[in-house]
Amino acid sequence: MGHARARRLLRAALVGCEECQYEGARDALADLAPGGVFDSLLTGFVLVRARQWHSSSGPVGHPATVYHIAPVDERDFWREPTRHCMRMCTVQGPQGAGVETGPALKELRLMPVEDRGLVLDDLMDGLAEMEG
Secondary structure (H helix, E strand, C coil), X not given: CCXXXXXXXXXXXXXXXXXXXXXXXXXXXXXXXCCCHHHHHHHHHHHHHHHHHHHHHCCCCCCEEHHXXXXXXXXXXXXXXXHHHHHHCEEECHHHCEXXXXXXXXXXXXXXXXXXXXXXXXXXXXXXXXXX
């Protein structure tokens, strides 16, 4: 993850610091700009998960939506706002090395803050699972 506040939020989640997680989540939910905190978390989540999905399912053609390449059991875990965002987010490049998050960020800006929070929770759960 490229954004320092995104990395700090992930570290807070891994060590269980509720105050730090609250502050980091507030920052992420407020920063939906390209290259911002939420974008960094979304990009990090997709890159980590896409690598995992490639190794378990064989080659996937790119570009492809995250929703399309995610295993069904992973998609079933996501809440509906996350599923919607993953339909808007595209994995690109050889071996899924890039992510286009612009349309997903646009959709997030249109969502109520509660739905954004559900997406953030799903991203954090996925990232913490990979780090833990």
